[in-house]
Amino acid sequence: MKGKVYLVGAGPGDDSLITLKGLKCIKKADVIIYDRLINNNLLKESKKNCKFIYVGKKSKKHIKTQDEINEIIYREALEGKIVVRLKGGDPYVFGRGGEEGEYLAKRNIPFEIVPGVTSAIGGLAYAGIPITHRNYASSFHVITGHLKDENDKLNWEVLASLDGTIVFLMGISNLENISKNLIENGKDKNTPVAIVSWATMPYQKVVEGNLSNIYEKAMKYNIVPPSIIVIGNVVKLRKNLNFFERKILFGETIIVTRAREQKKEFVDKLREFGATTYEFPTIKIDEITPNIELENAIENIEQYTYLLLTSVNGVNIFFKKLFSLGYDSRKLGGLKIGVIGSKTAKAMERYGIKPDFIPKEYVSEFLTKYLKNVLTTKDKVLLPRAKNSRSYLVEELSKICDVDEIKIYNTVKGTDKAEELVDFLKDKKEFYLTFTSPSTFNNFVEILGDNSQNILKRGKILSIGPVTSKVIREGGHEVYGEARKHTIEGIIDLLIKERR
Template identity: 50%
Template sequence: MKKGKVYLIGAGPGDYKLLTLKALECLQKADVIVYDRLANSEYLKQGKAGCEYIDAGKASSNHTLPQDEINEVIARKAAEGKIVARLKGGDPYVFGRGGEEGEYLYERGIDFEVVPGVTSAIGGLCYAGIPITHRDAASSFHVITGHLKDENDELDWDVLGKLKGTLVFLMGVANLNKIATKLMAAGKSKDTPVALISWATCYNQSVVTGNLEEIYEIALREGVKPPTLIVVGDVVRYREKLNFFENRPLFGKRIMVTRARTQSSQLVSRIQDEGGRAIELPTISIKENEDQTVLKSAIAQIDTYNYIVFTSQNAVEIFFKNLLESGKDLRALGNVKVAAIGAITEKVLREKGILADIVPEKAVAESLYTSLEKMLRKEDKVLLPQATNARDFLRDSLDKICELTYATVYETVMDTQTSINGLEEVKSLEERRTELVALLENKEVDYITFTSASTATYFMEILGCENLLKLEGVKLISIGEITSAKMRELGMNVYKQSPEAKIESVLETISND
């Protein structure tokens, strides 16, 4: 039997991109991932096919698995010869009980490594605009747990009250009143600045500030709840100048993405980078047609064609896949002019090494036809690879003015999967509808983006016409005219239409709102 191993991995404080490269590598090769509540659930998507996922929970006083059971399960899985990724919020050794898990493994002769993570004690303060040290305010810092192993034990408040550096209490918001009272009794000035940072580094991060004397009353008034960091010290005063995270254009916005799963990464990444939460609800899936006879035949005699017209990135990907499989490469297109609808299609072509000769001003078939009509001759041969369920306009219009080869290369179908805690599962239409309606009823969505008519069509199929009114209060953003027309046809209210058919323009429309 192959030898198993456990990686005790720090997942960082919450922001998806604060995971280390080594942690990512360990997740991707793991046979089993045992994860905590505070580890970003998006990391679970990094698991390989067939990976086993075990929810260890670990909310305050509410553990899905008690610590002794977590120790036992990671050891048992490794003893079976498996690679185990133990994914923990923050850093494994900063009040993460990583030391206890490491000892347990050592005593049983099980190989393990520890992968450090960004601790919320530093990263969380950073994202709140608070430097944990500053030459003019604090030359040291002290990280203290708000929960001692034995509740009868006491921190040395006399020492803590005299420290001049920054004090950071983790998991201590339930004891906030005691912490503030004890520090003042130990000599800490009642005017000492305090910050409470909830859900640090996440889209829903919130920060309240005050001083030691008033912070408990402020916390009650603001309804502060775990997970929350407590920061005590003069460094809190720098928040006004250094608060970069909450000034991001999409901070706090919850944006639903309805694009195909394989195409949503750019949009999701941009939303996260700009401070928002991306809620993935893929409504469409791209299914490549099994019969590519027409396309393959055209590629075999591609040197006889004058134009290739691409109306989507999917058509580009499938065309070039078949081009290479035929034994040809870009040189075969030397005498062919290439037309493309939309910035996304143009970008994918550029990535393939092709600069489109014709890109219409508007990303619609009518605008492209207007451009082509002026230059096409009756004897010109034009290849148009499209979706089986694409609009007829371009095909019918080109067929009247040139020698057209129309190849249906893929089909847009409704996506049947959903994402729960970062894990993709096949769900029935009714299950997907129930989850979507729950999100809308709980007011968990601020914007929904639609990047094609088909995303709107299948979104409504998932939602159900009877639930249309549940979209009230949600702002629906369309990428362009055709998409907007379909949305209105389906009874949806288009809140705003992107000026350009680009992902960047969609996000800018939301940012400017």
């Protein structure tokens, strides 16, 4: 049985610019065949057993020839698999998607094209340069910059006479030749030019000049591929329209160590402020199943007077079990409910329950302080939480009344590869490491092994609160900053304050 191939455009770099259909294809793919410039975050959206095949191309260095790539796509589809050929930008804009489609069509392999945002438009937009503008350019022309074998095909005289915007993709190695030919064929040497390197990415770099000096400027500022060359008066608009590089965390690199299940909100907020994020989850949430002890506690919930939930994970797992037993939130009607943290409170509210109390400081000590003033010997507390939680809360409350602590999930070590993070950070002069619990830090050290000490010494360490900070300091490392409000928003506030 034949499979199906999706030729998917991944967009200009920022993984959030992929289309909804493109993302759906990635999530259902059995095989992803991807290029060099594909954002790694997109690959992380794939299902657990997805097969990855790298066929990246770099100038003069090809892992696979185009003929070999065509055959790989074909062979994988023949095995009945859903194959995603993931390409930067749009498959049909200098992406050789047409050739791959033809190859499949001749062999009767079903395929679809999923268009992507081309860097010729999206990349320039992130640099503050519209490809057209009513007052500056009513047309545009996109040209491949691989000119060494194509000089005879380009009519430089016609190109030089164009009034619209001219965009060269993959042309940085031929920049001097491009500028020279346009000037020699009548283009004004003072025509504005910009080069956008790594467009849409948080380390985007833009150099501006004109046809006569842009090559020297590109050399001076070490502009490298992937880069877009844009020629025309629309470049003048960058001064007013450059939104991306003005974001407050633009240029900052931040390592996020939260569990994969929890990282999305944190990462999304950091990226909204312009930061580069690297997701390196050092913990994984594993629900303890079966859990007869939790089932019995829920079935006999009337024996308790208080329910304490100390994390979002605890809330979600508790309610999952509650619902699986055929109950709903009304089962908890006779309880006083307390939580630690605003995120935990919001998680409760999603299940239709507003907590009775939440301490001002999001640590066990403050919850204990509150409860000591209200608990009596007649009370009984249900405390479902992580297996490796601190003992402080149970020890203190047990001095007053009965406490049933039930282990409902484990936080185990993450499985991301240490060498990938080491490689990512090798050329970074400055970066931040964020830790949101003692286990995120301890597991970071364990996963990185001998490399951890060097990375922790080079990076600026940010902690979510005093408990985590204590563990970091006990490990022999300096805490660069501790969130005043012990939430991910508190860490973001630290970063923003640093830039102001």
